[in-house]
Amino acid sequence: MNPSICPGPDVLLARLARGLDVSPPPEHPPSEAYLHDLAVRAGLRDHDVFLVAGLPLPEAALDLEGTAGGWVPSLVQHALALAPADRQSLLIRARTAAGQPRPARTLERPPAAPGPPGFGSLLVHMLALRNLSPSAVAETMCLMSGVCKAASTIRMVRDGVKDLDAELLGGFAAVLGVPAAVPAALTGVSGPVRSAGPSPEVADVATLIWEVRHLTEQEVRELADWAEELSSG
Template structure:
């Protein structure tokens, strides 16, 4: 049986990493004297405690609710459940942009106003009601980015150049697929959480990322920002990113031969039983990094 997650012990690991004692963290989070002590002794943190701790620990408040096993409040949840299936399209274009263009895209996405929620926050789907364990926590954090299993597979491929099947990610959440340091490195590229904090969360040190794309923090930050957009806003963000990409392409002289068309990025039609593309190294080919 999987051991229940000890939020207090996780909090102590974060405090050690940040060189904070209980008094310092209580002051930074604006907590009363006994509130933090209660959590460190195993008490359940309330919403106000989690909202106070998040900025003091430099974590997203919504993520801290997920880690604590608490329901994410509506004001912190993704705005449009329908938008998550297109996140990978934006990531695909973003990783192909020149370095100087990517901050421009991030600025435009960040400046989009947050619209009113139209659909209620849905409850977890039956197949996403995971047991305890580090893989379950990671998959709940991924869902907090508005990504279901299939959207996760697409987005991880776009961000890291490596494909794992949707069922593999489901297995990580259920604990039937082992969480390796290599897999954890992929989560680092998608979650806006640093590798050291994920190590404190899971007990596993991530492998060195093998992606040759942009800084993982840029991609992860973009994925986080678009969770507050509607599907229509995300479509406009994709169109803007594509315009940046097209402006960055050099013009082809009129007499130059037309290069062969490269295949569009997408999920491979088949995968190995382990969920990976059956080729050496587990890395997607260069056409899938575009």
């Protein structure tokens, strides 16, 4: 099978299920309970699996302030340098901020499907739900995985101009906080030679990225500043 040709949502979902040793869904669209179980087993979020299944996202998933994502790489850089206990403190602080009522705002960059149907578009769309633009994806991927690509490369992957390879697969897996075997099962692209799950710090930071997705620019910047204080203290 040519991995550059992206099949339909039912086939993608069956691929993911097989990669996790789970029975494919008995019907399409599958139940939310099935999708949730699949997401938990993969280490993905429910909304990620909604994208795989070709299902619409709840409106709350699109409540993002586009400029806030520009501060995520700074937050990631400082969070990666923290001791485990400090990373947990940062996560708790982020969750507390995320639990506060969100301000009314006009979305600056709602994450509509960011390219033609394809594996690259799917992975970039998952990261768009984390409020990461192609520039933020490139910076964050470099910090979390050592896979350092230009934002233009991420856009080319999104638009189907550049195919995914094992290196990029490992980079996307790190930002998502999943083993490379998960996107490999979806895409049919062989993963990195060492495709174990993410390290504890990378897993924690992937969770942090998810937790701050709805925060404002000021809130993310304040978290980044606090993480820098922790890392230098």
